[in-house]
Amino acid sequence: MAEAKVAPRPLSPHLQIYRWSWTMAMSVVHRITGVALYGGIALFAVWLVALASGPNAFDNVQWFFGSPIGYLVLFGYTWILMHHMLGGVRHLVWDFGHGMEAAQRINMARFTLVGSVALTLAIWVVAFIAF
Amino acid sequence: MADNRADTRVSMRTPLARVKGLGASGHGVEHWWIHRMTAVSNIPLIIAFVIIVAALAASPSYQDAIAIISHPLVAIILILAVISVTNHMRLGMQIVIEDYVHDKGLKIAAVIANNFYAVIIGVACLYAILKVSLGRILV
Numbered sequence: 104m105a106e107a108k109v110a111p112r113p114l115s116p117h118l119q120i121y122r123w124s125w126t127m128a129m130s131v132v133h134r135i136t137g138v139a140l141y142g143g144i145a146l147f148a149v150w151l152v153a154l155a156s157g158p159n160a161f162d163n164v165q166w167f168f169g170s171p172i173g174y175l176v177l178f179g180y181t182w183i184l185m186h187h188m189l190g191g192v193r194h195l196v197w198d199f200g201h202g203m204e205a206a207q208r209i210n211m212a213r214f215t216l217v218g219s220v221a222l223t224l225a226i227w228v229v230a231f232i233a234f
Numbered sequence: 235m236a237d238n239r240a241d242t243r244v245s246m247r248t249p250l251a252r253v254k255g256l257g258a259s260g261h262g263v264e265h266w267w268i269h270r271m272t273a274v275s276n277i278p279l280i281i282a283f284v285i286i287v288a289a290l291a292a293s294p295s296y297q298d299a300i301a302i303i304s305h306p307l308v309a310i311i312l313i314l315a316v317i318s319v320t321n322h323m324r325l326g327m328q329i330v331i332e333d334y335v336h337d338k339g340l341k342i343a344a345v346i347a348n349n350f351y352a353v354i355i356g357v358a359c360l361y362a363i364l365k366v367s368l369g370r371i372l373v
Contacts (some may be wrong), residue, residue, distance in 0.1 A: 138330060141323045148355050151362035154303060158296045165294055177291075181284070188280055191273050198270060230288035 125212035133190035133215075136183045143180050181226055186219035265325055272322035279315035286312065304367035316359040324352035 121127065153164040167173045193211050196202045202211055245252065256262040286308055290299055302308055327348045335341040 134330065137323070137326050141327050144319065144323065144355055148358045148362075151303075151359050151366075154296075154299055155362035155365040161296050161299065168291075169294065184280065184284070188277065192277070195270070195273060226284060226288065230291060233288075233292075 125209045129190060129193075129212040129215050133187060133194075136187040136190070139183050140180075140187055143183070146176070146180075178223070178227065182219055182223040185222040185226075186215060189215045189218050189222075265328070269322065269325040269329075272318045272325070275314070275318045276322055279311065279318055282311045283315050300366060300370075303363060304370040306367070309363050309367040312363050313360060316356055316363070320352045320356035320359075324348060327352075 118127075118131070150164050150168070153160040168177065193202070193215055196211070202208065259265075286302065290302055293299070293302070303312070328345055331341060331344045331348060335344050
């Protein structure tokens, strides 16, 4: 059989060709936050292992989390976690066949952003007041 | 005009493959299903996790942290959260890898690394929680 020639085949366009919409943006953010959480959980593992290692290791790790950069990381991590959680709830709603209408989709996408910011602020305000 | 071809609707799959219903991947909808199941279990566990971390942030001393983590309720919730989250993230990252890594060898390597990472994170967290909490009775 003659060797098959690879013809230049048309490719489906990637993200940059489309006009940004709420659902598309929140879908992209859902994936990015998922990847960020994947890496970020290592921080929790380091904290736990330091706790299990003894006071010296623990104090070193606590110094980082208590620093301005540490707080920034924790604050960012809170938002990323809340956004991924609300985005996940949105996906579960879709899995049950609800919320497929255009207006519902856009409202749910907006809610993921607004809700995640509100939850993040609420968590930090409550954490500072209550504890 | 009579169509003399063999029936084009006949499946090439064996009856055994059909009755198993696992498809070309060999594991059916298991990946999808466990991803959803852990998504559901993540919700209450992550809410509890956030509350625990907030309590930890409020009392930053070593003794306080040991006392909080070694409380049975906290330790059990954290163990469940670690199991649920590491499985969820392992499945999620595999989807990302399969979407973007097209070179077959690289893809296999990435999926293996993904599994190793998830297991290492999970074992490290579980070992630390158990070491801190086992045998420590709060008086």
